[in-house]
Amino acid sequence: MTVSADHVILGIISLYPCSGYDIKEEVETGGAGLFSGLSFGSIYPRLRELERQGLIESQQANTGARKRKLHDLTAAGWEALSEWLGTHSAYPIPTQDELLLKMGFWGSAMPEDRATLIDHLELRREQSLELVDRLEKWPTNGVSSISEYGMLLLKYMQARLEAELGWLDMAIAQLAQPPRPPVQDPRDLIPAQRQRRAKALERAESAEKAPASDHSH
Amino acid sequence: MTVSADHVILGIISLYPCSGYDIKEEVETGGAGLFSGLSFGSIYPRLRELERQGLIESQQANTGARKRKLHDLTAAGWEALSEWLGTHSAYPIPTQDELLLKMGFWGSAMPEDRATLIDHLELRREQSLELVDRLEKWPTNGVSSISEYGMLLLKYMQARLEAELGWLDMAIAQLAQPPRPPVQDPRDLIPAQRQRRAKALERAESAEKAPASDHSH
């Protein structure tokens, strides 16, 4: 499910011959970082392995003053990259989004506390607005390379963020109102959740008050 | 970065007392599956561990005719779940989306072949339309429990999918047209990519034709 580190590394090197440090940089602040993550702990070992496999070539380079190891694709590397690009990708569900996941459990575990959820959503809103800002400046920042494809990706993210922000405003407003009843609950699970929770907490509390009653018969 | 399996399991059990198999079911076809994934290989060992930690209680149950082990939260389990819900979540970047990632490398590795990318995007479009359909029927399917929070999640996914589908139509249409020049390319990396690739492939081909010239000096 997770995208292979090797492919990300090959892809980034295809953009320009670069060092392990450059790759990390690209993933942290560049466009590739929007859709993948990599740490040094995987970059360097993988670079060695890719070189062993003959997909990349490495050479010491002293551009500037620092010594760095520059990596570039071999013919086999370009072919491996193209082959990967040609294969179909898995549909991106499940979407990794902890906040939304939590929201799905809110009704059962945090029956009363809507304020905390609103707080989470407002934080998300701020962070998304920041990202919108960063993305907006991208095509004119004077440093990033943005191809036609890069521009399409940028538009994808913008469309998605816009939709998310609209939803956030709606959701925050709704949560500030009194709770609404379930939309559909054929097995009456939702009232049962509250009861199960209340019973479990109550039982624990009474056990705490009378701890001597534990060794039965 | 990845959401912890334990929290997902606790969350699903909070919805109703369930077996390991039920949890898998919920993740495959239920709402929780939109934002998390779990396999049997992690569910069963984690259930044992959560029981050992006193966060869940398990009991043999013979509802129906089959023997299953039903799990429910203890007071400590409800508290652990609430505590998790109360903490802030990481911003969901990087977004795990292999297709978009590939698109970012398309210009360097597949300079000519726009048809394959269009094909990928059309497949995505179909899959997203299918999901839209499934989501639309959800609140009236007569079986799923959908709280107010669940309904908000549903609306989130719908907003996001709608934005994605709009973008897909635009992107597919654009890619059917002739290529456009880069939006920004201060270091002229984009033309360089084609040259590096061409040179690497060419070099490999000539080496194949004259394989005897390898032992120099």
Add this chain to the structure above:
DNA sequence: CTTCGCATGTAAGAAGTTACATGATTGT
């Protein structure tokens, strides 16, 4: 009577992260 779906589990391994270790160069 046998195949499919329900149901639980284990063991080996893939893949990546965290934390650590090291050292040079640049800016203040």
Add this chain to the structure above:
DNA sequence: ACAATCATGTAACTTCTTACATGCGAAG
């Protein structure tokens, strides 16, 4: 002189997945 940044690497560990193993009940 000192800190921050550039730069490369390793080892231990966490976490989850894949593939396998097992068995019962229901349906055809």
